[in-house]
Amino acid sequence: MLYAGFMSTVPPPFPTPQEPVDHPELLQLGTGLEADEPCLRADAARNRARLLEAAARLVAERGAEGVTMEAVAAAACVGKGTVFRRFGDRTGLLTALLDHSEKKFQAAFLGGPPPLGPGAPPVERLRAFGIAMLRRSTDDLELQLAAEPGANRRYISPARRVLRHHIEVLLRQAVPEADCELLSHTLMGQLDPALVHHLTKQCGLPLSRLEDAWLDLVDRVAGAGRSR
Amino acid sequence: MLYAGFMSTVPPPFPTPQEPVDHPELLQLGTGLEADEPCLRADAARNRARLLEAAARLVAERGAEGVTMEAVAAAACVGKGTVFRRFGDRTGLLTALLDHSEKKFQAAFLGGPPPLGPGAPPVERLRAFGIAMLRRSTDDLELQLAAEPGANRRYISPARRVLRHHIEVLLRQAVPEADCELLSHTLMGQLDPALVHHLTKQCGLPLSRLEDAWLDLVDRVAGAGRSR
DNA sequence: GTCACAATCCGGACCGAGGTCCGTTTATTG
DNA sequence: CAATAAACGGACCTCGGTCCGGATTGTGAC
Incomplete structure (x- = not known):
């Protein structure tokens, strides 16, 4: 059983059939890239912003390698679990950046x-x-x-x-x-x-x-x- | 300071200058792929063989994902450190396979x-x-x-x-x-x-x-x- | 307004795996 | 049989990822 509450931000688990879009040029602009804010609770949205900001700061001062999930959580004054709930995994966080x-x-x-x-x-x-x-x-x-x-x-x-x-x-x-x-x-x-x-x-x-x-x-x- | 004793098997740490080989078709057959046995102590060679065999067995019965460094070490009746000394890292071990x-x-x-x-x-x-x-x-x-x-x-x-x-x-x-x-x-x-x-x-x-x-x-x- | 309830989120303890270190053991050499 | 270089092993560290009891928030009723 997986989490079910944070899949909005996160790339769908795949394998999803997802046959090739047939209307070539018209696919929605951000295919899975956004759909972020819609239905996030206030505190969740705030934490999300904090986390992204903290991550960006860490990248700036320590390089991408310094972006540890724990470090980001700490820098954003947030629990580690929150980072994972919001972004799925490290790749998800970096992708969001x-x-x-x-x-x-x-x-x-x-x-x-x-x-x-x-x-x-x-x-x-x-x-x-x-x-x-x-x-x-x-x-x-x-x-x-x-x-x-x-x-x-x-x-x-x-x-x-x-x-x-x-x-x-x-x-x-x-x-x-x-x-x-x-x-x-x-x-x-x-x-x-x-x-x-x-x-x-x-x-x-x-x-x-x-x-x-x-x-x-x-x-x-x-x-x-x-x-x- | 890095280990210095087990680089025979393992791809050089890079960045090594390693200018492009100039004699096109004549490069030594296994560029860095072997050069294994030459100067290995008897026990080291034996353990290396044991490890490869154990790893292969693990791949066969549990798939590549089941090839944990610890599991391989245990299956070969060898310390974990030995695996890393011999193969550098997980990639090195799998590559050797x-x-x-x-x-x-x-x-x-x-x-x-x-x-x-x-x-x-x-x-x-x-x-x-x-x-x-x-x-x-x-x-x-x-x-x-x-x-x-x-x-x-x-x-x-x-x-x-x-x-x-x-x-x-x-x-x-x-x-x-x-x-x-x-x-x-x-x-x-x-x-x-x-x-x-x-x-x-x-x-x-x-x-x-x-x-x-x-x-x-x-x-x-x-x-x-x-x-x- | 406020109260209660359900949905959602939070946090940090916990786990497994890769990778490192260093005191100890063993093979080799002369 | 020393003496020396190499190999050994497992404790230890870090980091990504999971879990779940408890705290917050959004909601509908009154």
């Missing part, structure tokens, strides 16, 4: 101005999307790494689903004959924060090279004279 | 018969390589998932390096004008055990579709009429 930036990004590519948003041809949107993700990764890279779930759940995080699905939709327009679902996973791989971290921080490659590689990859996969 | 299969696979694509081994044209070797990896992933998928290191170290595991480097070498022959280092990461992404697990076990896709997608990807990236 990234939520704001995440939603801004989603808004940008789902409804913002072209070439990132609708209006530009799909391949161009793909190019812009990758560049934007790479740039976004360089900020709060540490947090994104720390927020990454274990191997079992890496591919079922709601945020990742949204990103990947967006790529898939664009791919369908650009290369309808391909297996766009799988292809989208491949493209996502190139934007994986862990890979970006490895290449830039551990191997010392300049970000521009990753950007070039993305553009090249899009070309190869969905580029001009494609027929298969 | 996969070592045999890993080396066999390396031998197959580095020196075995074509099209996997040398002798076939690079694109064909690439195709065969992916298919082989996908098939290999379906066996001991659970173990491979469990052995995956945390986000920080995912891209610096020696075994992964070897695989990726092999792809890179083949790519250089097939598409010399491309950024083969980065492209190889992309291709590796498609073969990531976690992805394979997600797609086959959680989404229910048949393995054959992954294989088709791999062939298609190789085509797109390094396929026939390429000029850029």
Whole structure:
């Protein structure tokens, strides 16, 4: 028997069938990313805010590694259990910290101005999307790494689903004959924060090279004279 | 101050400079994967064997999740500290369990018969390589998932390096004008055990579709009429 | 307003597992 | 048979995660 009271904030347990959304561009903005405040008791909401603030402060002063669930609880003057009830687990807390930036990004590519948003041809949107993700990764890279779930759940995080699905939709327009679902996973791989971290921080490659590689990859996969 | 006595088996702590190997095809067969037995004291070697056997037994009867460091130690009639000294951490132990299969696979694509081994044209070797990896992933998928290191170290595991480097070498022959280092990461992404697990076990896709997608990807990236 | 009741939340004791330390034991070498 | 380097073992620490008795809050009735 699991808790039942705090699933609003927390990614649904999965495996949920959750067949692919069929109305491509119209999925609700924050798929599971928010739905926070609706029905939270006053004290719960207050504690939630306190916790996020405390966590952000800890990240700022001690880095993501210093964000211990106990430390956050203590810094927020709250019991440890409260942190887990609200955010499910450490990954959930860290994800919530990234939520704001995440939603801004989603808004940008789902409804913002072209070439990132609708209006530009799909391949161009793909190019812009990758560049934007790479740039976004360089900020709060540490947090994104720390927020990454274990191997079992890496591919079922709601945020990742949204990103990947967006790529898939664009791919369908650009290369309808391909297996766009799988292809989208491949493209996502190139934007994986862990890979970006490895290449830039551990191997010392300049970000521009990753950007070039993305553009090249899009070309190869969905580029001009494609027929298969 | 770290331990210094058991680094033979264990991936070097990193950050070690470790500049990229320059002699492409000639790297020693097991890059960091073995170098085990050479200078182990008799009792140490015996305990190592005991531990691996115990771990394998535990995997067999309780699944990878049941492989607790304490349980392994107990099953091998050995102290907990010994397990860590020998294998560094849980990932190291699990990796060691996969070592045999890993080396066999390396031998197959580095020196075995074509099209996997040398002798076939690079694109064909690439195709065969992916298919082989996908098939290999379906066996001991659970173990491979469990052995995956945390986000920080995912891209610096020696075994992964070897695989990726092999792809890179083949790519250089097939598409010399491309950024083969980065492209190889992309291709590796498609073969990531976690992805394979997600797609086959959680989404229910048949393995054959992954294989088709791999062939298609190789085509797109390094396929026939390429000029850029 | 206030009272009572149910739903929700809180807190911190508790557990298991990974990882570390260091005093002790054992293999090797000459 | 020393002497030395290496290995051993298990107590110990930290941290993520769980549990449940008790405290708070929202609500409807009066």
